[in-house]
Amino acid sequence: MIRSRSVALALLSLAALAAPAHAHHMMDGELPGTFSQGLLSGLGHPVIGLDHLAFIVAAGLVAGAYGLSLALPVAFVGASMVGVLAHVAGVSLPGAELLVAASVLLIGVLLARGAALGTPVWAGLFAVAGLFHGYAYGESIFGAEATPLVAYLAGLFVIQSAIAVGVALAARGLAIAPLNARLAGAAVAGIGIAVLAGQILPG
Template identity: 35%
Template sequence: MFHTELSNRVSGEFPGSRLLYRHVYAIASLLVISLLSSFTLTQHLAICNWFDGFLGGLAHPVLGLHHMVSVVAIGLISGVVVRGTFIPAGFVFATLLGTINHLLYLDLPGAETAIAFFTIVFAVMLAIPSQPNLMVVVLLTATAGLFHGYTYGQAILETPISSQIAYMLGLTLTQFVVAMSAREIGNIISVGKLQNIRNAGFAFWAIGIVFLSYSII
């Protein structure tokens, strides 16, 4: 599945190892926060003004483990696929469309189940060493983004337009930063230890199964 290059070892480390560790620690910290908050906190915070909206938008992708895992998986995929920058870009743009879709009261049924399903699909892409078509991956991630955005939109229904705009700005910023950090990890690992990406795929697959089971109960 992945585009790889020969790695040049320097002092026993593959190129970019320090940067890799920083990105890994940042992503791991966010995943821990997401895991804890998914079971202990409500994801729909009260939003009364544009500042609340912006903070809510920043936090929402991190507070929901199923959202967080999907964004990380998409970032990893984009880092090991040729011209992969289109993948997170399509996802983030579609997320905004999905949020607007909810604000317009256009129903998108089964969103939580769809999010869990796509998490499993992305996990399989990471775990299986096959080369998918770039446009197929972009289409899949964009479709997933619509469902993610639709669930995000619930938090800002009946709020002022300024809050809604600020919320979507926060969403875009957080998802972009997380996806691009994961993309850097994917870029670095793809010239080092590709097996680590496959291991992450198996872990994300397990998380997706849990959320899929939860969504259909």
């Protein structure tokens, strides 16, 4: 219980910083032009974007606390790759940033309530959320050449998979029960609310 509270407090401490998270970019907003720049941008983007990071951590907690397959959070990662490619290809997904924030709020609420959802429902949620998170990721690589784009995708896949699977394995190792994961879910929901507020309310 103490460990789960520590996780929740850590997430809550990020909530205060979450409002401007929609503006996160690596490379100071510059378009990656080399393989190394693309890779670093891909590795860093989900980490400095607290909305994305909160969802990835929550996805790992879902798999770990509920004893579900590790393929579930990886499905989110795969869908995010599709979202990036959709953005790069010029497909329009209006309101993607709002939907990213909404997905963070939703998964946080579901965790906080201890919702007993089946694997297909979680898989569907992760797949849809992954598309919108990926579309948002694609903004920082839109217009780049093939080499930095491939590197960017590789970085995104590695960092997101490592975080999600790492959190899932840690949750299992620490025996974090679904009941204890509710505190972390409430913190994630708080981040989702903060991000939504930052986008909807006038600056």
